[in-house]
Amino acid sequence: MQEISDVRYLSRRVAGLKPSGIRKFFDIAATMKDVISLGIGEPDFTTPRPILEAGIRSLQAGETHYTSNSGKLEVRQAVADNLVKLYGVKYDPVNEIILTVGVSEALYLTFTAILDPGDEVIIPTPCFVSYQAEVILAGGVPVEIPSRFEDRFQLDPERIRAAITPKTKAIFVGYPCNPTGAVAERETLQQVAEMAIEHNLLIVSDEIYDRLVYNFQHVCIPSLGDEIKKRTILLGGLSKAYAMTGWRIGYACGPAEIIKGLVRIHQYTIMSAPTTAQDAALEALRNGEPHVQEMVAEYDRRRRLIVEGLNSLGLVTFEPRGAFYAFPRIAASGMDDEVFAEKLLQEEHVAVVPGNAFGLGGEGFVRCSYATAYEKIEEALHRMEKFMTRYG
Numbered sequence: 001m002q003e004i005s006d007v008r009y010l011s012r013r014v015a016g017l018k019p020s021g022i023r024k025f026f027d028i029a030a031t032m033k034d035v036i037s038l039g040i041g042e043p044d045f046t047t048p049r050p051i052l053e054a055g056i057r058s059l060q061a062g063e064t065h066y067t068s069n070s071g072k073l074e075v076r077q078a079v080a081d082n083l084v085k086l087y088g089v090k091y092d093p094v095n096e097i098i099l100t101v102g103v104s105e106a107l108y109l110t111f112t113a114i115l116d117p118g119d120e121v122i123i124p125t126p127c128f129v130s131y132q133a134e135v136i137l138a139g140g141v142p143v144e145i146p147s148r149f150e151d152r153f154q155l156d157p158e159r160i161r162a163a164i165t166p167k168t169k170a171i172f173v174g175y176p177c178n179p180t181g182a183v184a185e186r187e188t189l190q191q192v193a194e195m196a197i198e199h200n201l202l203i204v205s206d207e208i209y210d211r212l213v214y215n216f217q218h219v220c221i222p223s224l225g226d227e228i229k230k231r232t233i234l235l236g237g238l239s240k241a242y243a244m245t246g247w248r249i250g251y252a253c254g255p256a257e258i259i260k261g262l263v264r265i266h267q268y269t270i271m272s273a274p275t276t277a278q279d280a281a282l283e284a285l286r287n288g289e290p291h292v293q294e295m296v297a298e299y300d301r302r303r304r305l306i307v308e309g310l311n312s313l314g315l316v317t318f319e320p321r322g323a324f325y326a327f328p329r330i331a332a333s334g335m336d337d338e339v340f341a342e343k344l345l346q347e348e349h350v351a352v353v354p355g356n357a358f359g360l361g362g363e364g365f366v367r368c369s370y371a372t373a374y375e376k377i378e379e380a381l382h383r384m385e386k387f388m389t390r391y392g
């Protein structure tokens with residue numbers, strides 16, 4: 001009989017995946033008392049009451065069954081209506097939109113649907129930790145293109161062009177950006193989109209933070225023109241703007257042929273996004289705007305506090321115009337980002353995430369989330385001041 005130790009349990013693909021650099025810091029922080037976490041990537045707000053109540057009503061009405069694989073049509077219609085209202089972008093809710101279990105699932109479906117083994121996806125970094133992993137899980141190859149502080153963490157069209165090979169299948173775009181807080185400028189997006197047309201590539205655009213922008217008008221990539229829309233898979237979701245991370249609702253929009261592929265995978269893996277959450281999402285999409293505005297105003301207040309505070313400590317911070325992260329350069333401390341985050345946690349009980357967790361270009365920075373109470377940010381800055389007095 002074959003020994004258990006001879007059996008390769010995990011596929012090479014899975015065994016080779018790096019654990020997320022974010023988790024490690026949460027695990028250490030969880031063992032300590034009195035930690036202020038600026039490490040968190042989700043709203044500190046509870047889901048607004050009317051949205052929550054829509055979920056409760058749904059359960060009480062006995063809405064406890066599967067829905068259509070693509071999700072309830074009225075919710076897809078509400079996603080479509082919102083995209084028209086916000087960006088003038090039209091998708092047919094019947095065959096161009098699928099509701100997913102967060103953008104996380106939408107990423108998985110998208111890459112599994114479009115990639116053959118060895119296909120390359122160009123991914124500007126630093127970026128959300130799942131992109132590279134999802135590409136690898138789908139058998140593809142992530143090609144990281146670092147963006148730079150000096151360029152306000154914008155896409156660099158020339159570096160993207162230089163990375164295109166005959167194996168390139170898609171260019172990934174993720175703005176507003178986690179972890180830098182950068183927003184994408186229209187002209188740069190236009191250049192990258194034209195490059196995709198020229199080289200016959202797809203664009204995958206994660207716009208989950210589209211509503212969390214500060215004195216900036218978000219540019220939705222498919223709004224740049226029909227030719228671009230035809231080759232774009234737009235991903236979005238309710239987790240961030242409506243404080244609904246635990247409900248798990250996201251969506252993917254794109255050409256019917258591609259969405260059909262996503263639905264095929266989804267029907268064999270997920271069946272349908274959670275029904276209660278779909279009903280709550282409907283309330284959010286139809287009537288949630290005042291709550292979004294209220295939360296954005298509070299994030300903005302915290303954003304100004306943290307950016308000014310970090311800069312005054314010599315931790316040079318680019319002004320984030322989107323999402324809820326500040327991304328200071330920590331060179332003044334004389335440490336690398338990993339040591340900085342570890343010492344800050346051990347000595348001052350403030351948790352931040354080392355920038356290298358977000359891919360190339362993140363080294364030398366740390367991510368500080370301001371999705372935490374104003375007073376806690378004040379206290380975190382106070383502790384960081386003590387830290388920088390010792391090391392700065």
Ligand SMILES: Cc1ncc(COP(=O)(O)O)c(C=O)c1O
Nearest residue numbers: 041102103104128178237239250
């Ligand atoms: C840029 C980005 N995309 C996608 C996600 C996943 O969001 P969800 O699966 O909750 O929709 C996150 C979560 O942190 C994120 O920061």
